[in-house]
Amino acid sequence: MTYLSSTTRTGYIKSQCEEYLDNKTFRHKICFESGDYSDVLELYVPTGSFTIQKIINDYEDVDSILLRRPAPNILPIIISKLFNDNNSFIIPSENLNIHLILPRSKNYQLEAIICEINQRNIIFMKHLSTDEWYYYQKGHTCEQFSTDLSKNLNKIIRSRNPDEQIHLIKSAHVLVSMIFYNAIKYIYKQEEN
Numbered sequence: 001m002t003y004l005s006s007t008t009r010t011g012y013i014k015s016q017c018e019e020y021l022d023n024k025t026f027r028h029k030i031c032f033e034s035g036d037y038s039d040v041l042e043l044y045v046p047t048g049s050f051t052i053q054k055i056i057n058d059y060e061d062v063d064s065i066l067l068r069r070p071a072p073n074i075l076p077i078i079i080s081k082l083f084n085d086n087n088s089f090i091i092p093s094e095n096l097n098i099h100l101i102l103p104r105s106k107n108y109q110l111e112a113i114i115c116e117i118n119q120r121n122i123i124f125m126k127h128l129s130t131d132e133w134y135y136y137q138k139g140h141t142c143e144q145f146s147t148d149l150s151k152n153l154n155k156i157i158r159s160r161n162p163d164e165q166i167h168l169i170k171s172a173h174v175l176v177s178m179i180f181y182n183a184i185k186y187i188y189k190q191e192e193n
Helices: 006-021 052-058 147-158 162-171 174-182
Strands: 041-045 074-081 108-117 120-127 132-137 183-190
Touching: 006 108, 006 120, 006 132, 041 052, 052 074, 108 174, 132 147, 147 162, 147 174, 162 174, 174 183
Parallel strands: 041 074
Antiparallel strands: 074 183, 108 120, 108 183, 120 132
């Protein structure tokens, strides 16, 4: 792996964040009625705390999901709660298997989470080779999480115990916990072999 200076890495992260925040990048959405294929996976869940992998595994109407084939390199996922509940969380899965939707597709890994806070989009992006997290808002500089904040966020995402995840979210630093309260889109990148 080539060493990148902190400034170069932050510049790369910022350009990726800007691309993911651009509405033109992922303009297609699933249209169940028309049967059009899409690059965006949109799912609905009731109240409760779920990982994205569990939502996909338990989704009752998998046949109605029409993702573009072959599987897209970047997979944005929008998960809407059917009821608003401050004690319900959607917890992104670090790695994602979508074989129920697209058999023989590669696995995906979480790269970014887009949140809406005070009617503004803020993106939290993970540098996949270092596991460090960054955050960016249009018109502002791209900032790197402290080592502790990155570790806390990774610990929540990697935990396999839903009760532990909820406890960690509720006790996390406000910058980390607000991700779980305000997420509107999750960006997954296809794993390279």
